[in-house]
Amino acid sequence: LDSLSLASLKQYAQIFPDDLPKKLNINVIELEELAKHPYLTRRKAKAIINFRTQHGAYQDIDELISVRVLTDKELEKIRPYLSTE
DSSP states (O other): OOHHHHHTTTTOOOOOOOSSSOOTTTTTOOOHHHHHHHTHHHHHHHHHHHHHHOOOOOOSSGGGGGSSSSSSHHHHHHHGGEOOO
16 A cells, blocks of 8 residues: 555554464474464475474574475465564
């Protein structure tokens, strides 16, 4: 949205920090919890967890591309919901 549109929308909505989605830490999350994310299938979540088990903790979200189950577009879509901390 352009700045003019955003300015006009501000009078109708507010965003509170507590309402923002919580980031999922891909270095500690369990398979069942990760598989619940609407952008991931169970198969993709399992591959992410298995890669972590085999190669150690992720240092950066971009390392998920090494798992080879997410496309660049899927990774960009899910990036705001994940963390490595």
